[in-house]
Each structure stands twice: as C-alpha cells, then as structure tokens.
Amino acid sequence: MDSVNPKLIIILIAAIVLLVYVKVSNPYQEFSTEAFWESATVDDVYQIPEEALLPNNKNGPVLMWAASITSNPKIIEALILRGVDVNERDIDFNGTALSAAAYQNQHPEIIDELVSHGAEVNIILGFLKKSPLLLAAEQNNSKVTERLLFHGADPDYQDIKGRTAYIQAVKSENVEVIALYEKMSE
Numbered sequence: 557m558d559s560v561n562p563k564l565i566i567i568l569i570a571a572i573v574l575l576v577y578v579k580v581s582n583p584y585q586e587f588s589t590e591a592f593w594e595s596a597t598v599d600d601v602y603q604i605p606e607e608a609l610l611p612n613n614k615n616g617p618v619l620m621w622a623a624s625i626t627s628n629p630k631i632i633e634a635l636i637l638r639g640v641d642v643n644e645r646d647i648d649f650n651g652t653a654l655s656a657a658a659y660q661n662q663h664p665e666i667i668d669e670l671v672s673h674g675a676e677v678n679i680i681l682g683f684l685k686k687s688p689l690l691l692a693a694e695q696n697n698s699k700v701t702e703r704l705l706f707h708g709a710d711p712d713y714q715d716i717k718g719r720t721a722y723i724q725a726v727k728s729e730n731v732e733v734i735a736l737y738e739k740m741s742e
Contacts (some may be wrong), residue, residue, distance in 0.1 A: 558663040584608035590625050602741035609640050622644045626655040636673045644678050645727040651680045658688035658722055664703040671707045678710050685716040693721035696730035705740070 580674055586592055587608050588708035592600075598653050608619060620640050623631060632653070635640055651659075654675040657666045671677060678687055687711040692700040701721065705711060 562735060564730075571709070584619070588622050590622050593623045593626050593631070595653075596626065596631060597624070598628070598630050598634045601631055601638065601650055604638075605636075609635070609638055611641055618646055618648075620644060620653040621651055621656045623691045624653040624666065624670070625661055626666065627661075627663045628661075632666060633673070642673045643679070643724055652676070652679055655679065655681050655686075655688045655691055657705060658697070658700055659691040661700065664699045667700055667703040667707070669699075672732060677704060677707050677711065683716070685730050687713050687715070689713065689721045690715055690719065690724050693725040693733045694728055695731055696725070696728065698730075698732035698736050701725075701733050702736055711737075711740075 568697075576703070584605065584607070587604050604619075613647075620635060620642070623635055626632065642654075645652055646656075651676065654667070654670045654677070657670060661667075677689075680687060681691075686694075687709065689701065689704045689711070690713070692704055711722065712720060715724075719727065722737045725737065
C-alpha cells in the first residue's frame with residue numbers, strides 16, 4: 557500500500573480549519589443570503605438573533621440588502637421595527653436596501669415600504685455614481701421606476717458617465733421605461 561503524501565494531509569487539515577473558522581467567525585451568514593429571504597416570513601424576522609441586526613456587524617448591511625428581494629413589505633417593516641437602519645450601506649457594493657430593491661425587485665410596494673421608513677430616494681452609489689432610479693431604468697423595471705419618480709427621485713440626475721435614467725433606458729433598449737418617460741413628458 558502506498559503512503560499518503562503528507563502535503564495532501566496538511567492541505568486537507570488547513571481546508572477544514574478554514575471552513576470551521578469561517579462558520580464560527582460568521583455565525584449569521586445565513587440571514588444575509590437571498591436564499592433565506594426568498595422564503596422568509598415575518599416570524600423568521602423575529603427569530604433572527606439581535607446581534608445579527610446590529611449596525612456594522614459582519615452581515616448587518618448585507619442582511620437588509622439581501623432582504624430587499626422579498627415580495628412582502630411586512631418583512632421590511634419588521635426588520636426596521638427591530639432596529640435595522642434602512643439606509644445602512646453594504647460594505648462591498650456601497651448599496652442600500654433601496655438600491656438593491658430598485659435593481660432586482662419587481663414589486664413596487666417594497667419601494668413604497670422602504671421609502672415610508674426613510675430610505676433615501678436620491679442616494680448615490682458606488683464609483684459609477686448610480687442612483688436607485690438609474691438602476692431600475694437599467695433593468696427595465698417600469699413599475700419600480702414609476703414608484704421612485706413618484707417618491708421624488710431626480711429624473712435629471714446623471715451618473716459618472718453623464719447618463720440619466722432615461723438615457724440609460726434608451727441605451728439598454730428598455731421600452732417600458734422609455735414609454736413611461738415619454739408619457740411623463742406629455
């Protein structure tokens with residue numbers, strides 16, 4: 557029988573130690589995944605440990621950002637009632653729950669809920685200096701674009717490339733958002 561290479565044993569042990577370290581040092585990671593929030597209920601929000609909701613913890617900003625994919629406004633409300641800051645920024649993307657919802661959520665009532673709790677409609681994000689309105693227009697999300705405009709989003713704001721939400725919609729060939737802007741200008 558051949559002997560096992562000691563280097564392989566050391567690599568295997570190091571991988572196991574790393575895996576354990578990540579799990580122990582980041583115990584709230586599950587609450588910061590879209591998979592958790594796709595099926596989450598309001599009751600689930602109240603089961604999240606208080607430490608996971610604190611500002612600037614390893615997953616606090618990401619938690620609200622991930623939760624913004626929900627279709628249930630009551631989940632957003634419950635998180636805010638538990639003390640989560642609606643405008644806390646994600647460390648990696650510099651985004652907020654509103655910017656995440658504008659980019660990936662098709663439910664305008666989530667936008668309404670976030671804004672009703674103080675989400676900054678004209679917040680500027682990242683090095684490209686995009687706004688939630690630009691993100692919604694980029695994704696051809698006419699219902700969310702309309703809600704952001706209703707809540708006071710600046711239609712004339714330009715990102716670092718000089719694009720407004722309308723210009724972004726034209727560039728991306730997002731006909732629903734283009735039609736919305738054309739209807740507004742009548």
